[in-house]
Amino acid sequence: xxxxxxxxxxxxxxxxxxxxxxxxxxxxxxxxxxxxxxxxxxxxxxxxxxxxxxxxxxxxxxxxxxxxxxxxxxxxxxxxxxxxxxxxxxxxxxxxxxxxxxxxxxxxxxxxxxxxxxxxxxxxxxxxxxxxxxxxxxxxxxxxxxxxxxxxxxxxxxxxxxxxxxxxxxxxxxxx
Amino acid sequence: xxxxxxxxxxxxxxxxxxxxxxxxxxxxxxxxxxxxxxxxxxxxxxxxxxxxxxxxxxxxxxxxxxxxxxxxxxxxxxxxxxxxxxxxxxxxxxxxxxxxxxxxxxxxxxxxxxxxxxxxxxxxxxxxxxxxxxxxxxxxxxxxxxxxxxxxxxxxxxxxxxxxxxxxxxxxxxxxxxxxxxxxxxxxxxxxxxxxxxxxxxxxxxxxxxxxxxxxxxxxxxxxxxxxxxxxxxxxxxxxxxxxxxxxxxxxxxxxxxxxxxxxxxxxxxxxxxxxxxxxxxxxxxxxxxxxxxxxxxxxxxxxxxxxxxxxxxxxxxxxxxxxxxxxxxxxxxxxxxxxxxxxxxxxxxxxxxxxxxxxxxxxxxxxxxxxxxxxxxxxxxxxxxxxxxxxxxxxxxxxxxxxxxxxxxxxxxxxxxxxxxxxxxxxxxxxxxxxxxxxxxxxxxxxxxxxxxxxxxxxxxxxxxxxxxxxxxxxxxxxxxxxxxxxxxxxxxxxxxxxxxxxxxxxxxxxxxxxxxxxxxxxxxxxxxxxxxxxxxxxxxxxxxxxxxxxxxxxxxx
Numbered sequence: 001x002x003x004x005x006x007x008x009x010x011x012x013x014x015x016x017x018x019x020x021x022x023x024x025x026x027x028x029x030x031x032x033x034x035x036x037x038x039x040x041x042x043x044x045x046x047x048x049x050x051x052x053x054x055x056x057x058x059x060x061x062x063x064x065x066x067x068x069x070x071x072x073x074x075x076x077x078x079x080x081x082x083x084x085x086x087x088x089x090x091x092x093x094x095x096x097x098x099x100x101x102x103x104x105x106x107x108x109x110x111x112x113x114x115x116x117x118x119x120x121x122x123x124x125x126x127x128x129x130x131x132x133x134x135x136x137x138x139x140x141x142x143x144x145x146x147x148x149x150x151x152x153x154x155x156x157x158x159x160x161x162x163x164x165x166x167x168x169x170x171x172x173x174x175x176x
Numbered sequence: 177x178x179x180x181x182x183x184x185x186x187x188x189x190x191x192x193x194x195x196x197x198x199x200x201x202x203x204x205x206x207x208x209x210x211x212x213x214x215x216x217x218x219x220x221x222x223x224x225x226x227x228x229x230x231x232x233x234x235x236x237x238x239x240x241x242x243x244x245x246x247x248x249x250x251x252x253x254x255x256x257x258x259x260x261x262x263x264x265x266x267x268x269x270x271x272x273x274x275x276x277x278x279x280x281x282x283x284x285x286x287x288x289x290x291x292x293x294x295x296x297x298x299x300x301x302x303x304x305x306x307x308x309x310x311x312x313x314x315x316x317x318x319x320x321x322x323x324x325x326x327x328x329x330x331x332x333x334x335x336x337x338x339x340x341x342x343x344x345x346x347x348x349x350x351x352x353x354x355x356x357x358x359x360x361x362x363x364x365x366x367x368x369x370x371x372x373x374x375x376x377x378x379x380x381x382x383x384x385x386x387x388x389x390x391x392x393x394x395x396x397x398x399x400x401x402x403x404x405x406x407x408x409x410x411x412x413x414x415x416x417x418x419x420x421x422x423x424x425x426x427x428x429x430x431x432x433x434x435x436x437x438x439x440x441x442x443x444x445x446x447x448x449x450x451x452x453x454x455x456x457x458x459x460x461x462x463x464x465x466x467x468x469x470x471x472x473x474x475x476x477x478x479x480x481x482x483x484x485x486x487x488x489x490x491x492x493x494x495x496x497x498x499x500x501x502x503x504x505x506x507x508x509x510x511x512x513x514x515x516x517x518x519x520x521x522x523x524x525x526x527x528x529x530x531x532x533x534x535x536x537x538x539x540x541x542x543x544x545x546x547x548x549x550x551x552x553x554x555x556x557x558x559x560x561x562x563x564x565x566x567x568x569x570x571x572x573x574x575x576x577x578x579x580x581x582x583x584x585x586x587x588x589x590x591x592x593x594x595x596x597x598x599x600x601x602x603x604x605x606x607x608x609x610x611x612x613x614x615x616x617x618x619x620x621x622x623x624x625x626x627x628x629x630x631x632x633x634x635x636x637x638x639x640x641x642x643x644x645x646x647x648x649x650x651x652x653x654x655x656x657x658x659x660x661x662x663x664x665x666x667x668x669x670x671x672x673x674x675x676x677x678x679x680x681x682x683x684x685x686x687x688x689x690x691x692x693x694x695x696x697x698x699x700x701x702x703x704x705x706x707x708x709x710x711x712x713x714x715x716x717x718x719x720x721x722x723x724x725x726x727x728x729x730x731x732x733x734x735x
Contacts, residue, residue, distance in 0.1 A: 012489045037467045125397055125464060128397055142633065
């Protein structure tokens with residue numbers, strides 16, 4: 001049994017298909033060629049024991065390990081804890097146009113992290129490590145904003161990041 | 177009406193059936209619009225509070241209680257009760273048969289209503305300020321979760337009645353196409369059954385036990401994945417009746433016919449099958465789902481744009497038919513001749529305009545690589561207020577204006593005021609949501625009661641000022657328009673009675689009403705199997721993984 005499809009409808013279906021196909025291809029291009037993926041590392045951690053060296057994923061987020069460090073291969077890594085109502089460390093300084101890897105974990109409830117004018121944006125879910133690598137392209141001071149409701153003082157939860165020219169950047173603390 | 181696509185238009189419904197259906201529809205609408213009337217001033221308050229221009233209003237505890245209540249009432253109560261009332265009316269009048277067990281419908285109504293009251297108590301007293309997405313491990317008062325579960329369970333009664341009514345009709349009318357509006361309604365009932373499974377599982381297995389202290393830990397990652405299974409389908413559950421009004425009521429009100437019946441059925445089926453197994457685009461920024469699954473859901477998310485593109489085409493083509501019948505000439509002349517004094521025609525037009533822009537915003541959200549720009553920024557409330565509050569709710573208004581005289585028997589109070597109300601809603605929605613879209617792009621987070629706290633980033637906060645000023649006007653216009661809507665319904669009760677002929681319910685026909693449609697465009701069973709397989713493929717592993725990745729669970733946290 002056939003159905004009645006108007007010629008105009010046929011044209012519209014083709015147009016719709018082309019629009020969808022182009023969107024898919026564009027996204028696939030950026031994912032495969034430019035390697036743009038959302039943060040998705042699926043890595044578990046015991047959020048209630050972040051401060052202890054033992055336990056699932058333990059040791060990485062103890063107080064003395066927080067902040068910016070350089071890995072042996074030269075990668076800059078920021079280790080950061082999100083907890084009501086702040087990000088620790090509260091102040092970060094990184095060079096412009098340089099890949100920076102963020103490793104983040106929540107100490108309590110759901111949090112998010114958003115840095116305006118960058119693609120630094122991810123959820124921080126208790127029980128999981130959030131990891132993403134980004135490059136900052138604008139100089140200046142920007143807030144590191146918690147962008148998921150985490151309690152009544154949620155709007156007060158933020159830190160600061162300073163993006164400086166490469167020649168002004170000096171790592172003050174060495175890798176642990 | 178010489179011929180009918182259903183072939184059953186000559187069957188008259190008994191007065192008894194019509195009366196009992198009207199009562200059922202009426203009380204469902206009363207709960208829906210009461211929730212709307214209560215939630216509306218809260219929305220306006222939140223905008224004014226957040227703007228920071230009225231220091232006397234500022235109070236974080238009140239703000240988050242208000243936001244949580246506004247979200248629950250608008251997104252869950254207004255939508256669900258409106259859809260139930262509209263669905264009961266549709267089932268009886270389109271199928272021309274008595275409703276299967278009105279008693280069962282009333283039981284569902286009371287379960288949902290008691291659930292709403294139960295949830296409202298902790299919401300209004302600040303014991304459930306966890307927002308309408310209730311993301312654990314923050315845990316609210318148990319009454320909130322139990323009430324929410326009852327609302328959903330009550331709505332399943334409605335789903336069962338829609339399915340049984342349709343199956344009964346199909347048995348009595350073999351090989352005939354189910355009337356278009358009913359086919360959409362029953363698909364929406366099935367869509368809701370499938371998509372509400374996720375949130376039901378989260379509430380029953382995780383949140384209620386946790387809030388009652390039966391368990392002392394849960395996995396927030398699993399909770400988020402379960403909720404995401406509901407989170408996108410639910411949006412189409414809300415939108416579906418808006419589309420149905422455009423497809424099956426608007427053409428006749430505009431003085432024309434529907435462009436195509438079969439094309440509409442294809443769109444409905446695509447809405448059904450593609451809107452549920454794609455919820456993980458809400459989790460693009462979540463760490464506990466691997467990128468491949470997110471990419472998979474991206475493909476499906478773009479597919480759900482197809483039925484909306486089809487709807488845009490069919491509805492505009494339908495309007496063109498009506499405009500030309502009314503003497504419109506030339507390429508665009510028909511736009512001018514459409515009858516914009518008809519509430520359904522006006523609302524459909526305004527709704528489509530909001531859908532065009534809102535849908536475009538949705539494509540940005542769906543884009544795997546662009547989402548980081550706007551995730552959890554003020555762009556998101558901008559987007560869903562335009563699509564739900566704008567596109568969808570304006571069609572709920574239109575449906576109410578169309579139905580109210582038919583179910584109450586009174587002439588609609590002041591058509592002029594009705595048109596003013598619709599225009600104000602449209603204008604208010606733009607003035608509110610455009611600044612929000614912009615604020616999101618320039619880095620303002622959503623879900624904050626104040627932006628004055630980011631003191632060290634003073635320059636950034638100052639750059640938000642202008643948009644934060646404008647949104648106040650939008651919110652006040654929406655408040656006036658929404659109150660006007662409730663006022664019009666109230667005043668209609670005092671208007672003179674209308675004739676029996678004016679209370680007749682009939683739906684628009686297509687230019688070529690199909691006498692038969694292919695089995696696939698008329699069946700339910702096949703599409704349910706397809707949904708099951710698609711859901712297992714898209715959600716099976718991402719849910720199962722939580723049983724072997726060994727997440728250390730979280731304890732409960734207060735607000």
